[in-house]
Amino acid sequence: MRVLGIDPGLTRCGVGVVEGVPGRPGTMIAYHVVRTESDDDIAHRLLQLDRALAALVAEHQPESVAVERVFAQHNVRTVMGTAQASAVAVLAGARAGLPVQTYTPSEVKAAVTGSGTAGKAQVTAMVTRLLQLDAPPKPADAADALALAICHIWRGGTRARIQAAALAAARKAHQGRVRR
């Protein structure tokens, strides 16, 4: 399964592509950081981001897209830009006909470090180890995007297992009823 993770931002937007299966160390395909100028017009910035993400989706042909969910807990100005960038990120996947899943920062941290309150350094360290990289991905936005992709692969696996278990249980119950 190839997943393209996006850590949305207007000034720096992290993009990470990982290929893998649930429960095993994945393989890093690529990572990028899309930048737009903060003194540029908002329409121009969103359009630049839109084009860059569409190009990366076309280049890497992922099966699904994972985007970090945005909360209005930080600086109000930054958060509005991040929310706008996240809309562009979600659209980049949706417009390509791909399933798009959003994850909270703590879901991503918990997936790669085991703790939902892990710091940025810890996330970067674990991404580097899990993907067996020679050096930590830089900037942190790229590491976060790779962590999102890993989170999606692993969570997808968990969900698949839960669904399979539920299906098996339902079948067993059905067989039990048939036998009686």
Added chain:
Amino acid sequence: MRVLGIDPGLTRCGVGVVEGVPGRPGTMIAYHVVRTESDDDIAHRLLQLDRALAALVAEHQPESVAVERVFAQHNVRTVMGTAQASAVAVLAGARAGLPVQTYTPSEVKAAVTGSGTAGKAQVTAMVTRLLQLDAPPKPADAADALALAICHIWRGGTRARIQAAALAAARKAHQGRVRR
């Protein structure tokens, strides 16, 4: 000058098309409200809005797009959705190669009512009067979108006059220097 105004929202997004010149009552071409279901997936909602706005821009062929600027002053959850919808709105214009301008709610209110703190009813009443409509546009999101388009036409005119005056003054100063 034909302007397409967008009052961004995920649940209800107002779109209003007005044709006019600065300082004269404009003509309403059309208004629409794009709705998406609040219990629907965010990727699906943004994609629906994206497609609807692209279709309206293609249908009405405006020369420019005016979008309401979003502030994080209200309900946090709503504001994140509104910020995402505003990104889709800005992109709808930018992707069509049109100039996109954003206006604050108070700029829009001031343009159509003379007061930046006017209420929704007052904005709707003035939009109805200025565009010589038989009935007030409903819902209020549509009236706001029409007000945005009017605001853009009038402000654009003001800006054009200011630029013309500045140019004339610069020319005069230049001639003065030449004569000496």
